[in-house]
Structures are given as C-alpha cells and as structure tokens.
Amino acid sequence: MNLFPSAVMTSLLLQTVVWPMLVVTGGMALGVGALRRMLSSRTLPLTGALTIGTAMLTAYYLIYGKFTFPPVQALDWIPMLIAGTLPVFAIDDLTGFGKGLRFGLQAATVIVAAVLLLQPVLVQLRLVQAAMILIAVSALWLAAWIYFDRHARHNANSGMTLLIVSAGTALVSVLTGSTLLGQLGGALAAVLGAWLLWNWPRSHILLGHAGTAVVVMTLGSVLLAGRFYSAMPLRINALLLVALTANVPVTFILQRYRRNPDGPLAVVLTGVAALLPVALAVVLTVLYYLPQGDG
Amino acid sequence: MKTAIIQSRFTRAMVGLSVLAALTFPVLSAAADPYHIQTGNPAGNYQIDPVHSMVSFTVGHLGVSELVGRFDTISGSFSLDSADSTQARVSVQVPIDSLDTNFAQRNKDLLGPDYFNATQFPTMSFVSTKVQWQSRNAGLLTGNLTLHGVTRPVTFNLRRIGAGPDPWGGYRSGYIATATIKRSDFGMNYMLNGISDSIAVQLNIEGKRQ
Numbered sequence: 330m331n332l333f334p335s336a337v338m339t340s341l342l343l344q345t346v347v348w349p350m351l352v353v354t355g356g357m358a359l360g361v362g363a364l365r366r367m368l369s370s371r372t373l374p375l376t377g378a379l380t381i382g383t384a385m386l387t388a389y390y391l392i393y394g395k396f397t398f399p400p401v402q403a404l405d406w407i408p409m410l411i412a413g414t415l416p417v418f419a420i421d422d423l424t425g426f427g428k429g430l431r432f433g434l435q436a437a438t439v440i441v442a443a444v445l446l447l448q449p450v451l452v453q454l455r456l457v458q459a460a461m462i463l464i465a466v467s468a469l470w471l472a473a474w475i476y477f478d479r480h481a482r483h484n485a486n487s488g489m490t491l492l493i494v495s496a497g498t499a500l501v502s503v504l505t506g507s508t509l510l511g512q513l514g515g516a517l518a519a520v521l522g523a524w525l526l527w528n529w530p531r532s533h534i535l536l537g538h539a540g541t542a543v544v545v546m547t548l549g550s551v552l553l554a555g556r557f558y559s560a561m562p563l564r565i566n567a568l569l570l571v572a573l574t575a576n577v578p579v580t581f582i583l584q585r586y587r588r589n590p591d592g593p594l595a596v597v598l599t600g601v602a603a604l605l606p607v608a609l610a611v612v613l614t615v616l617y618y619l620p621q622g623d624g
Numbered sequence: 625m626k627t628a629i630i631q632s633r634f635t636r637a638m639v640g641l642s643v644l645a646a647l648t649f650p651v652l653s654a655a656a657d658p659y660h661i662q663t664g665n666p667a668g669n670y671q672i673d674p675v676h677s678m679v680s681f682t683v684g685h686l687g688v689s690e691l692v693g694r695f696d697t698i699s700g701s702f703s704l705d706s707a708d709s710t711q712a713r714v715s716v717q718v719p720i721d722s723l724d725t726n727f728a729q730r731n732k733d734l735l736g737p738d739y740f741n742a743t744q745f746p747t748m749s750f751v752s753t754k755v756q757w758q759s760r761n762a763g764l765l766t767g768n769l770t771l772h773g774v775t776r777p778v779t780f781n782l783r784r785i786g787a788g789p790d791p792w793g794g795y796r797s798g799y800i801a802t803a804t805i806k807r808s809d810f811g812m813n814y815m816l817n818g819i820s821d822s823i824a825v826q827l828n829i830e831g832k833r834q
Contacts, residue, residue: 336817337818393813402744402773403744404737450743508815510737510738554737559736
C-alpha cells in the first residue's frame with residue numbers, strides 16, 4: 330500500500346520531518362565525532378546548537394523556498410533571528426557571559442524580535458495598545474527563554490516539553506489555517522525529536538545557551554505569527570504557553586518523592602504533562618475553530 | 625339611439641388606443657431591442673463603479689484543475705481615451721480581505737501568512753505607467769502592480785467593451801484587462817509544487833464619467 334501517493338504530501342514530509350532529522354543526525358555525528366576531539370568539552374552544547382540551528386535554517390529554506398533579504402514580510406525575519414542569535418549565544422557557551430550581560434542580551438533580543446515580527450500589526454494600532462502588546466509579548470517571551478535557558482542546559486525534560494509544544498503548535502497552526510506555520514512548528518518538533526533520539530537514553534544532555542536561543546526564537550516566532558497573522562485563537566495560544574511549564578509540576582512531584590527530577594522517568598512524565606494542555610488545545614481547535622472541508 | 629351612442633363610444637375608445645399606441649411605440653420598440661455594445665466616445669475621467677467591477681484570478685491546483693477566485697471590493701479611477709494615449713491612466717486599489725473563493729476555510733488559508741498575508745499587506749494596487757492602443761478597442765496597459773509588499777511592472781492585455789449613456793443620466797465605459805503573473809515574483813513562494821506559480825488575473829472595470 331502506498332501511504333504517500335501524493336507528491337505534495339511526500340515533499341511536505343521530506344521538508345518538515347525527514348530532512349531536518351537527517352541534518353540533526355548528520356550534524357551531531359560530525360560534531361561529536363570530529364569537533365569534540367578537536368576542541369574542548371565546551372563544544373558539546375555548541376555542537377547541539379549549531380546542528381539545531383542549521384537544521385531549522387535548512388527546514389525554513391526547504392519549506393518556504395528561499396531566504397528573503399532584506400525581509401519583506403514578517404515571517405522572513407525568522408531565519409534572520411535564528412542566524413542572528415545563534416553566534417551571539419554560541420560565544421556565551423564558549424566564554425560564559427555574566428548573568429547580567431546574558432539577561433541584557435536576551436531582553437534586547439526578544440524586544441527586537443517582537444518589534445520586527447509585529448511591526449506591521451503594531452503600526453495599525455493606537456500607541457498605547459501597541460505598547461501594551463509589545464510589552465506583554467516581550468515579557469512572556471523573555472520569561473520562557475530564561476526559564477528554558479536555566480533548565481534546557483541541564484536535562485532532557487525541557488527538550489521533551491519543547492518538542493511536544495512544537496508539535497502541538499504545528500497541528501493547531503494547520504487546523505487554524507496556516508500549513509506554513511504548521512510545517513515550521515513540525516520541523517522544530519522533528520529537530521528536537523532527532524536531537525533527543527541521538528542523545529537517548531541520556532537525560533543529562535546539553536542544549537546550551539545557543540541551542541535554547543534557537544529553539545525559543547523559532548517557537549516564539551511561530552506562536553506569534555499564528556496569533557497575529559493567522560487565525561490561531563488567543564485561548565489556544567495560551568494553552569500552548571501553559572504546556573511550556575509542564576516540567577514545573579513534574580520536577581516538584583519527583584523532588585517531593587525523592588526521585589531523580591532529571592532522570593528518564595522525568596523526561597517521560599514531562600512529556601505526558603505537556604501533552605495534556607496541548608491535547609486540550611487541539612481538541613478545542615477541532616471542536617470550535619475547525620471549518621468544514623479540505624481547502 | 626342607444627346603438628349610435630355605443631358606436632360613438634367604441635369609435636372614441638379605438639381612436640384613443642391608437643393614439644396611445646402611436647405615442648408609446650418608440651419605447652416599446654426600444655425595449656424589444658437586443659443587447660448591443662454602446663460605441664460612444666470613451667474620453668474623460670471615470671470613477672470605478674465597485675458593484676460592476678471586480679478582480680478575478682485563476683490558479684492551478686495540484687496539477688489537476690484550475691481554481692477561480694475573486695476580490696469583491698475594488699476602487700479607483702481611469703481615463704483611457706484611445707485618441708490620446710499620453711493622457712491615459714488607470715489606478716486601482718483592492719482590499720485583500722475581500723477575497724472570495726467560495727469556501728471559507730480556503731479564504732482563511734489564502735489570507736494568512738502562507739499566501740497573501742492580509743494582515744501585513746491589506747491592499748493590492750495597480751497604477752498605470754503606459755497605455756499602447758493597437759486598435760480602437762484593444763491595447764496594452766502597463767503599470768506597477770503592488771502585491772504582498774512587492775511592486776513589479778505588469779502588462780495587461782486591454783480590451784474596451786463599450787461606452788455610452790446609462791439609464792440614470794450618467795455616462796459609462798467599461799474594460800477588461802488580462803495578464804498572467806508569477807506569484808513568486810511577488811514573494812509568494814509557499815507550496816509552489818501544489819499551487820501553481822502562474823496566476824491568470826482578470827480585471828473587469830466599469831466606470832462612471834465624472
């Protein structure tokens with residue numbers, strides 16, 4: 330039986346899943362096999378970051394067909410944001426920035442990214458309204474980044490959370506009218522999936538500051554674009570954001586019962602905890618926001 | 625006596641009806657005229673009549689069919705006198721969110737970031753730069769089409785339909801302009817393997833002389 334009789338469907342799967350996973354696998358093999366021996370142990374998270382960044386840029390190019398520079402539409406900024414943040418925070422991984430400098434760079438990055446992505450929307454609003462949206466978006470984005478920067482550097486739980494939320498974002502994006510955003514979210518999930526598989530069964534794996542920056546930039550951009558340029562409802566957006574905090578209760582419970590909060594069990598439980606709000610978001614989308622027919 | 629009165633009334637009625645028929649004959653005969661193209665002088669400045677104008681497009685779908693969509697709202701003005709090409713000008717604005725492909729979900733998909741990105745680029749516009757008449761009623765209309773934040777020159781095949789008075793005391797003229805554009809030229813690159821790059825665009829405009 331031919332599961333993929335449609336050339337369009339086959340290319341969608343290649344662009345979204347197969348090529349990004351291959352780039353991650355190849356990049357990790359190359360990085361771990363060669364670069365790690367050549368450089369210091371600090372290059373391990375850098376290998377993951379470079380691999381994930383390259384895979385996402387590859388996926389974007391395959392999905393959208395080109396990089397547009399200078400950017401014309403809001404989504405054209407996504408690869409620029411990935412390519413821009415990766416080297417800055419790679420230097421952080423190699424040299425170890427102070428907390429203040431890192432925070433300052435992260436804050437500046439989310440503000441610039443929010444302005445670049447939302448500028449076409451903000452200029453249509455009154456100044457106060459635009460400022461409130463910009464502040465709220467930047468604050469949420471920065472909070473998520475700081476949270477994952479603390480956790481994703483040390484264990485796989487955060488990687489699993491980000492994978493589940495990315496996959497959920499992909500599904501909801503497609504259902505609410507943007508296959509393009511669905512593909513970008515799906516590619517991020519595939520990249521994280523390949524990265525977790527490569528490292529399996531180790532649960533203490535390093536995404537690094539740069540890897541976290543790439544993932545948070547991509548996911549944040551897709552969620553913002555879904556909310557402001559597509560038809561992703563606010564409550565669905567909120568549920569996906571709630572899912573990002575899945576490892577908070579899991580860590581709390583495991584610590585309470587004196588179990589390893591960073592072990593393989595934590596990874597699985599975090600995945601399940603993230604899946605609940607994501608599944609609710611998908612179900613609500615299907616029930617309330619899914620029009621009939623197949624476009 | 626009574627018969628004479630009746631005959632007299634009958635005669636008067638017949639005469640009356642004959643006079644009425646004679647008076648209304650031109651109107652009745654006009655109503656029976658078949659539809660015909662008005663060949664009046666098209667010179668002048670015209671405001672586009674939005675309810676008799678539209679932009680439609682045809683795009684290939686999955687390599688198996690051609691889908692037709694349209695933009696329901698249009699505004700602008702034109703002056704297309706074939707006797708004086710130097711004065712010719714066409715200016716058209718189309719709100720992207722007036723798109724209709726006869727299916728709500730597809731409209732939503734097309735208006736989103738995958739294709740038109742109507743939030744960021746709410747208007748499509750065309751401003752002419754040159755008109756070359758090849759005959760009294762046909763020519764080439766060249767101008768700048770702004771779509772999806774990109775402005776590019778496009779040449780339409782222009783056909784004048786007619787010009788003449790309307791029933792409400794005004795004066796109208798109408799045109800059809802057709803062209804084929806590539807959406808990738810306007811930065812709309814997504815899913816070129818499922819939705820064709822080439823898009824046939826047709827602009828039907830009817831204007832009321834100012």
